[in-house]
Amino acid sequence: MAFRPSMTPAGRLLLDLLSAVGARAPEFPPPFPAGVNWEDLHARVKRHRLGPLFSRKLPGTLPIPNWIREEWEEEYQRQLARAVLSGDCLREVLNLFARRGIETIVLKGGHLAETHYPHPALRPADDLDLLIRPGDGREAAKLLVKSGFLIQEKTTTAEKYLSPATGIFLELHTNLQTPQRRNPAFAIRIEDFRDESTPARITGQETRVLSPEINLLYLAAHLSHHSFSRLIWFYDLFLLIKQSPREIDWEKLSRRAGEYCCSGQVYYPLLFTGVFFGRTAPPEALNRLSPHPIKRMITRLFINPAAILEEKIPAAGLRAQRNRFLLNDSWPLALKTIF
Secondary structure, three states, X not given: OOOHHHOOHHHHHHHHHHHHOOOOHHHOOOOOOOOOOHHHHHHHHHHOOOHHHHXXXXXXXXXXXXXXHHHHHHHHHHHHXXXXXXXXXXXXXHHHHHHOXXXXXXXXXXXXXXXXXXXXXXXXXXXXXXXXXXXXXXXXHHHHHHXXXXXXXXXXXXXXXXXXXXXXXXXXXXXXOOOOOOOOOOOOOHHHHHXXXXXXXXXXXXXXXXXXXXXXXXHHHHHHHOOOOOHHHHHHHXXXXXXXXXXXXXXXXXXXXXXXXXXXXXXXXXXXXXXXXXXOOXXXXXXXXXXOHHHHHHHHOOOXXXXXXXXXXXXXXXXXXXXXXXXXXXXXXXXXXXX
16 A cells, blocks of 8 residues: 555545455454544545445444434435436336337446445446447437437437436437547447347346446446546446456456457556455456556556545546546557547
8 A cells, every 4th residue: 555655634544444345344444544634535425426335334333423424324315215216217218128129238337236236325326328229229219208208418329318207317328439539549349248248137127238348348448538536436346346256257358458459448447446445356367458567657657546535637638638648558559549
């Protein structure tokens, strides 16, 4: 934990709390750092969407102020209500699409909350993400509008809908990568995402989810793309690795990451998941994903666990562009594509 001395007391305590809900929980707690700014800690937990998880997973004996625990409990109760609405919305859409033969893949929080978390309320999400084939896009849109969903936004890869009855947003994707990308040297094959998807049962409906390898790759790359901005997304990776150790073909994941030129984008989220929660990919898998030592050294100056915990990784501006460049597998290719 060489980065600890450069962190604030609130940042060090947040790291300890992450450890408490991760694989190192039996060894917890260490002594709390002195001088914690509790308002600061509470604000960080809220931004990272960790309140419900901490409310249910942290030991009650920890010396955390009662007002913070009450705030976490209130957020958990709000997410309980939202989880019911979200589940109803997802069930309706999956049933609607299944009756018309539209193959649907449930992505991110909609999948993980229902299948990997002890209760969906522990995994807050802003919307539900579904992936369908481009040829089904028009039919799916008609079905949603006819069922009362309101179109909110259209992009080259997705349409965003609102369910007025539940207040839940739904993103209907036909692809997961736009032609104009922030990371120009990274290119997925969406056909692999569809062809390697697996059957699953979510909210009582038969549907599909991404394969363990592509799911890990996608979630890690998504986390990198969004500037490592939510610690709950690292917990997603932790749960996937913890609950599916024999299902993950790490060699295949590394090969896919190399083919898509996103090894670096996958490597750092997996590496930091081990720092935060005590469990990550096997060493040999991390070695296959790892960038060149010189690239690692330069990148870790700007992208590291302390910077994430202290919220010092920008999402916009020149420094954000620098970080996105650093995460490219091929810096020469990235420069060539940009210019």
